[in-house]
Amino acid sequence: MRHHHLTHGHVCPFTSEEVVEVVAMTQGEVTVTDADRFGARVDGGPRVTTVHLRGEVDIAVENALREAIDDALECAGRAVVIDLTDVAFLDSTGVQALLAAQAAAEAGRCRLVLRLGPPAERVLDLCGILPRFAVLR
Numbered sequence: 001m002r003h004h005h006l007t008h009g010h011v012c013p014f015t016s017e018e019v020v021e022v023v024a025m026t027q028g029e030v031t032v033t034d035a036d037r038f039g040a041r042v043d044g045g046p047r048v049t050t051v052h053l054r055g056e057v058d059i060a061v062e063n064a065l066r067e068a069i070d071d072a073l074e075c076a077g078r079a080v081v082i083d084l085t086d087v088a089f090l091d092s093t094g095v096q097a098l099l100a101a102q103a104a105a106e107a108g109r110c111r112l113v114l115r116l117g118p119p120a121e122r123v124l125d126l127c128g129i130l131p132r133f134a135v136l137r
Helices: 016-024 059-072 092-107 118-126
Strands: 004-007 010-012 030-033 038-044 048-057 079-090 111-116 134-136
Touching: 038 059, 048 059, 048 092, 059 079, 059 092, 079 092, 079 118, 092 111, 092 118, 111 118
Parallel strands: 048 079, 079 111, 111 134
Antiparallel strands: 004 010, 030 038, 038 048
């Protein structure tokens, strides 16, 4: 297995060229929303599925969050990017969903990559789990 360091020592199981290709190939769209303060959009393509999250990720939106991530993880061997750049708040519900997504991705042989904004990165760092994820900036 190849490893490439993307940032701050976080290891991604594919090269930077593959990451760029995977992110660039995102296409298609399914929308899942739960209240005006949260949104989840799943863009699926032939080699990558991206979950774009925005707003506040907490227990009030748990079902919509898990539905969006579960839809993306039906990838069977493709890459999944969870984009948290527009997340303003992330609580333990969101942290648990990301850990579950990582485990499901590994079991389904998907590649999971997080794209983080400052609030999400801070929470994952404070929880001590940031090194568990491949991070794309």
